[in-house]
Amino acid sequence: MNVDKELDARGLNCPLPILKTKKSLADMTSGQVLKVVSTDCGSVKDMQAFANQTGNTLVSQSEENGEYIFFMQKK
Template sequence: MHFDRELDVKGLNCPLPILRTKKALSEMSPGEVLHVLATDPGSVKDFQAFARQTGNELLSGADLNQALPTAIFEFYLKRK
């Protein structure tokens, strides 16, 4: 998927992935897409709630490495 900016928040736990995502989105233009990589298992629900509460669109969320000891979660958010 095409994205305009990437944010790596692997190794960070709640609430840091959301806070860094919020900051990154605030620096982007409406319609631009942010690609986020995270390792916090709670980030799946956190990003869903974040999108609902802020109006930014969660285009995709997936677990990239289900077989590895540490899962990597990938999210694409479109700035409102």
């Protein structure tokens, strides 16, 4: 997947991964993809909820060695 920007949210807890995702998306353009890496298991549900409420698309999410990887496409 073509990634335009990456956000390292490892070690951060609720609500920081969401707030930093929002901030990172702010200076991106429509259609661009943000990759977020988080270690907060709560962010799995929260990222989906963020996408549902903001209209950005959570293209995919996966887990690898305790890290959660999200690809969020800006609305």
